[in-house]
Amino acid sequence: MDKEFNPFMAEAIRLATENVKSGNGGPFAAVIVKDNKIIASGVNKVTSTNDPTAHAEVTAIRNACKELKSFQLDDCDLYTSCEPCPMCLGAIYWARPKRVYFGNTKSDAAEIGFDDSFIYKEIETPIESRKIKMKQLMSDEAKASFIEWKNKTDKIEY
Numbered sequence: 001m002d003k004e005f006n007p008f009m010a011e012a013i014r015l016a017t018e019n020v021k022s023g024n025g026g027p028f029a030a031v032i033v034k035d036n037k038i039i040a041s042g043v044n045k046v047t048s049t050n051d052p053t054a055h056a057e058v059t060a061i062r063n064a065c066k067e068l069k070s071f072q073l074d075d076c077d078l079y080t081s082c083e084p085c086p087m088c089l090g091a092i093y094w095a096r097p098k099r100v101y102f103g104n105t106k107s108d109a110a111e112i113g114f115d116d117s118f119i120y121k122e123i124e125t126p127i128e129s130r131k132i133k134m135k136q137l138m139s140d141e142a143k144a145s146f147i148e149w150k151n152k153t154d155k156i157e158y
Contacts, residue, residue, distance in 0.1 A: 006101070008033050008079040011041070013103055016056070016081035019043040026114065030060040030080040032073060032097070039076070040064035056080060057088035061095045071158055073097040082109050085116045086123065094158075 008031055015029030025044035032040045042059025046052055057080050065071055076097045082104040084092055092100060106116060118131075127134050149155060 006079070008038065008077070009081075009101055009103060011038065012056075012079045012081045015041060015043050024048045025054075027112070028056040028080070028082050030056040030078060032060050032064040032076050032078050034064075034068075034073075034076045039067050053087065055085065055088050057084050058091050061091055065095065071095070077101065082106070082114075085109075085114075086119045 012029045012031050015031070016027050019025050019029055020027045025046055025048050028044040030042050031038045040060050040063035042056045042061070042063055044056045045054040045059060057078065060078065060080075061073065064073055064076065068076075073095045077099045078092060078097045079101045080088075080103070083102045083106045084100070085106070109115070110117065122130055122132075
C-alpha cells in the first residue's frame, strides 16, 4: 500500500465522495492526466442516467477522448478511486493510457456491495454454461462486415 500523497488521486477521491453526497451515483470517480494536467474527469452516473455503462472510468475516457479528438489516450495516466471493474478494464485497455493508478481495491468494493467477481468467473465460463444464455446466430452472414473491414484500404486501425 502506497501512502504517498498524489494530487490527481486526491481529486478522484474527492469527486467520488462528492458524487455520493450529491446522490448522482456510486462512490467512484476517475481523472485523466496528460502533461501533468487533468484533461478530463468522470464520475459514476449509472443510476442518475439509467446507463449501466456510465462507470467513472468509462465516462472519463469518453470525456478525455473528446477533448483530445482521439480514440486513444496516448501519454495519459488514469487515476481512479477504485480498481477498475471488468468492463472498465476492457475500456482502459482499448483506450491505451500509459498507466493506471487506483485507490480502493476490488475487495474493498465487494465489501460495500460492488462485487464483480461473478463477471470475472463468467468470462472464463464456457458460453453454453453462462448465467445469461448466449447463442450464436447467422455466423456466415455476420462475416460480411468482417470481410468488408478486412478489404477496406482506407480504414483507421485501432
